Amino acid sequence: MENYLGLLTGGGDCPGLNAVIRAVVRRAVANDIRVLGIHSGWQGLIDGDIEPLTRHSVAGLQYKGGTILGTSRCNPLNDAALQKIRANWEKYGLDGLIVVGGNGTLSCSMRMWRDHGYPIIGVPKTIDNDIVGTDTSFGFDTAVSVATEAVDRLHTTAEAHHRVMVVEVMGRHSGWIATCAGIAGGADLILVPEKPFRLSEVCGLLLKRKEMGRPFSIVVVAEDARAHPDEEFLTEEQRQRIYRAESLGGIGQHVARQIEERTGLSTRVTVLGYIQRGGSPSAYDRVLATRLGVHAVEMAMRREYGLMAALRGTAITSVSLEEVADKHRPVDEDIFRTAEVFFG
Numbered sequence: 001m002e003n004y005l006g007l008l009t010g011g012g013d014c015p016g017l018n019a020v021i022r023a024v025v026r027r028a029v030a031n032d033i034r035v036l037g038i039h040s041g042w043q044g045l046i047d048g049d050i051e052p053l054t055r056h057s058v059a060g061l062q063y064k065g066g067t068i069l070g071t072s073r074c075n076p077l078n079d080a081a082l083q084k085i086r087a088n089w090e091k092y093g094l095d096g097l098i099v100v101g102g103n104g105t106l107s108c109s110m111r112m113w114r115d116h117g118y119p120i121i122g123v124p125k126t127i128d129n130d131i132v133g134t135d136t137s138f139g140f141d142t143a144v145s146v147a148t149e150a151v152d153r154l155h156t157t158a159e160a161h162h163r164v165m166v167v168e169v170m171g172r173h174s175g176w177i178a179t180c181a182g183i184a185g186g187a188d189l190i191l192v193p194e195k196p197f198r199l200s201e202v203c204g205l206l207l208k209r210k211e212m213g214r215p216f217s218i219v220v221v222a223e224d225a226r227a228h229p230d231e232e233f234l235t236e237e238q239r240q241r242i243y244r245a246e247s248l249g250g251i252g253q254h255v256a257r258q259i260e261e262r263t264g265l266s267t268r269v270t271v272l273g274y275i276q277r278g279g280s281p282s283a284y285d286r287v288l289a290t291r292l293g294v295h296a297v298e299m300a301m302r303r304e305y306g307l308m309a310a311l312r313g314t315a316i317t318s319v320s321l322e323e324v325a326d327k328h329r330p331v332d333e334d335i336f337r338t339a340e341v342f343f344g
């Protein structure tokens, strides 16, 4: 009897998704398993937007950004969607489903498996590097490289114009991208969600640099960085606009304005935005994505469901989706302490 494995990519796009798709298909066809590609995340399973993937259709995908399947932030956990998913699951004769996603998609996957009985295997992806249960996720390495290159380039203008350059980076509620790009790019200060900041200290540090003959600085700000409550400088309206659950962004602008007003230092802001997420994955991300994809199919062959493929040390292994769901992984304390050595 033929086996059919569904494959979908959910959440924000991320460099390495296509490498997983290619790996899943290549590993599956080698064992006569058919892979059905589901378009636009869970939405495709609801709508029956599904097509067979072949060795031919995934050829050469490892270096391409985005996802050939498309993606969405659709949440299938409602009665109408679940009913349609059940019908399509039977129509296409699926035996299992590989879901490649970040925290939101993996949390949904856990519920689809635990509460609705779907045989699901998760594969972690996100530039934010904030998934619990895996040492790192593909996409992160590429995003850090992009952000580092931006910091390198901004150094030139900062130095030439004696300016403070504020660089806002992504990362949701974790400061991984900010911290690692900040270390790699030689940032003079890094503001992350895990460590509420005081503008008085930020400005003090920048003025001290000026006194030391360093009138330029690079400040990397994570999109969810927040002021310490005892030194809040945003209005309630501004806070609501910046820290929206569905889409963060804008804190860099406010930090830059405050720095200029309080220190008199010429200050500019750059928001990296989706540039961090687009384009070709790094070699590291291609390899990690490929290993996770192969492992996920091998888990399906052993009927190991309700699990997520994960990197632990140098090995690819599996962790329970229940361990992963509804959590996020803050930036490593030790790495942040290393970054702090270079502040000022």
Ligand code: F6P
Pocket: 012, 102, 126, 127, 128, 170, 171, 172, 223, 246, 247, 248, 277
């Ligand atoms: O989770 C990845 C990520 O790029 C975050 O860093 C960012 O906050 C968010 O997605 C943006 O999401 P959207 O594509 O929905 O605007």
